[in-house]
Amino acid sequence: MIFLLLLGVPAGLGHFYLWRRLVVDTTRPGTLGRRIGTFAVAGAFVLLMSALVVTRRVPPEYGKFFAWPGFVWLALLFYLAIALGVAEVPRRLLLRRATTAPVAVGTGAEPVEPVEVVPDPGRRLFISRSVAIGSGIAAGSVVGYGMTQALGAPQLLTVPVALDKLQPSLSGFRIAVVSDIHLGPLLGRSHTERIVRMINEQEADLVAIVGDLVDGTVAELGEAAAPLRDLVSRHGSFFVTGNHEYFSGHEQWISELDRLGVNPLRNEGLTVAGGIELVGVNDVTGRSYGDGPDFGRAFAGRDRANPVVLLAHQPVQVADASSHGVDLQLSGHTHGGQMVPFNFVVPVQQPSVAGLSKVDDTWLYVSRGAGFWGPPVRVGAPPDITLIELKSAG
Template identity: 65%
Template sequence: MFFFVLFAVVMGAAHYYIWKRVVRDTTRAGRARRVGTGVVLFAYLLVMAALAVSRLGSTLGNAVAWPGFIWLAGAFYLALVLGVLEVPRALLLRSARRHEVPAAVGAPDGAVEAPGAAPPTGEQPVDPGRRLFIARSLAVAGGVATAGVVGYGTTQALGDPVVKRVPVTLGKLDQRLAGYRIAVVSDIHLGPLLGRAHTERIVRMINAQEVDLVAIVGDLVDGTVAELGEAAAPLRDLVSTHGSFFVTGNHEYFSGAEPWLAELERLGVNPLRNERLTIERAGASFDLAGVTDVTGRAHGDGPDYARALDGRDTSTPVVLMAHQPVQVREAAKHGVDLQLSGHTHGGQMFPFHLAIGLQQPMRSGLETIDGTQVYTTNGAGFWGPPVRVGAPPDITVVELRHKFAGR
């Protein structure tokens, strides 16, 4: 409820600003302004309705979610672009004031000022026609820019995920395991906007890579098993040498984690719930471990690193599946060699990229934090608006390398 109220206030302020610049400033009092006001009010209510009913899983919820969430991205970028345009707006209005020369006070229209009269001083009010022209020009520019950004971002979000190949060198890895390939996918976010076809595409793309293991690192769903069980069903068709594994993300706890863990196990996707197992090939091995998401603490299912990692053979490497990159702080204390994470969406829509550092130690890619390597995927889906700007969806194939292997 707190989030919903906060969201309503923020979106209300954004829509008021959009109304001010796109409707009030570009129209004269009358029918056009009333119509424009009604459109902006409807758009605001559509966004709020999309947030409220999208999780219902009904036809109505889906019908409202698509336009509502697309406009959510549109409202965000339109307000952002209009904010940037405040600078040229101020410059244009200032220039217009300087060029407005009033007729002599008391002189009839068209009269010429008497020779020797003092020139007018100070900036003059902008002619209403010129002010209207400036406002309309900037509103059109803002609308075109917003349509371009949101249109591009929609094609990115709804298109095929990019397949990334990331080599990771592990000092303890036996050379017999060199070339071991792990498909990492996260943040699939099955829900009102992404369904079975999305899952089928991801499964098809992963299977085409012929990997040794599949790691699904959380935020698979935004809804219950009853609503989305059919959408998740294609996961049973994942093919790899050593199987498919899953750890919870924060959204699983919003959707009913226990039923989903049971459903995934039924589909042949093995949950790692603060536990580990040994992966063997050609007489060599490494440990694969998984911990639950930090959100699980509020549901009696928080991460237990000691249970998952203590008591193992430390001469072999351990790969940890953990939804949020920030979990590396604790993982490093337990000697984890590589952590596989998601959660950030790579920022999803610029400039949210810049805010990730407030909560997470990294945005995406491969980094070393507190001596532990962390790979964070952008995720294969999206949350909220079906828009990605500057952070295309991806599926990553992590290839483990022996430290003395040729580069």
């Protein structure tokens, strides 16, 4: 209910705004066009809410019929509201000028009667319709472009990171990092197969999946996740929970990933390649499920002479990581903002939107993720798979 209120109330206000600008302002009262437009906006709101509710209650093979139109419309609604909002000032200026003024004539010394300014309905309709059409074209173009980005192959990035404690013999050790795959009603087995193929082509030393793999249960999405068994690397594949795993039955997914040969790290660590401490902690959402992060347990028995690489879904966990002497934290969660201008909102909650940064003495790398949540749209935040190449600073 809280989730629906948080999205439903803004969505309802957004639809009301669109109804005013796209229907009321562009049609005459009582016309068939206004009735059709009103029905269309109301139907779009119902479609969006159905996508939010139904996709959580039915298997993905049925949920996709609600998810595709509903979530694409959510993106259109968002960018239409932005386009119309940007157009408000010029629209109002143009409407103010869209008046007719009868010419008053005075004779001799007689005073001229004040002129009554009368709105020109035809010109006002023309301006409102022009703004509506222009906003629709702009929003549609942005969403269309964003869909090609979201549904296309992830970018393959290579990011070198120098670690002071890394043995020179391990310089060049490569970790393939992927996050936020978000298997669900819109992304299935073919999405996983492409990710696995791209990672395997890089011949990485280690694969790290840093949370938000799924949006659904093992029964619903086990087949979609199955290609993960084909991941190949010299030192194995590892996984930590994201917030969406807890919404999807995290215990089932931990067991399923273990069965697929992807090793879950649940507040624990191990030494890899004879000189790198690999540690994984649960997502902070796990606290509500009795399965939260435990840094003390995770770091127990680790050799602090070796560099510590931490897998943690949310970048905000870097505060704890830094206090425990982590050299490099690998995270996801933010999607890089997914759709501009959300990239400007992410810093309110997280210390980094995407890419490599440093918090105290800890390097933090945040992947934009290989999938998407909600709208199948990415604007200004293309999906990625990253090869972290460790370098010896000595």
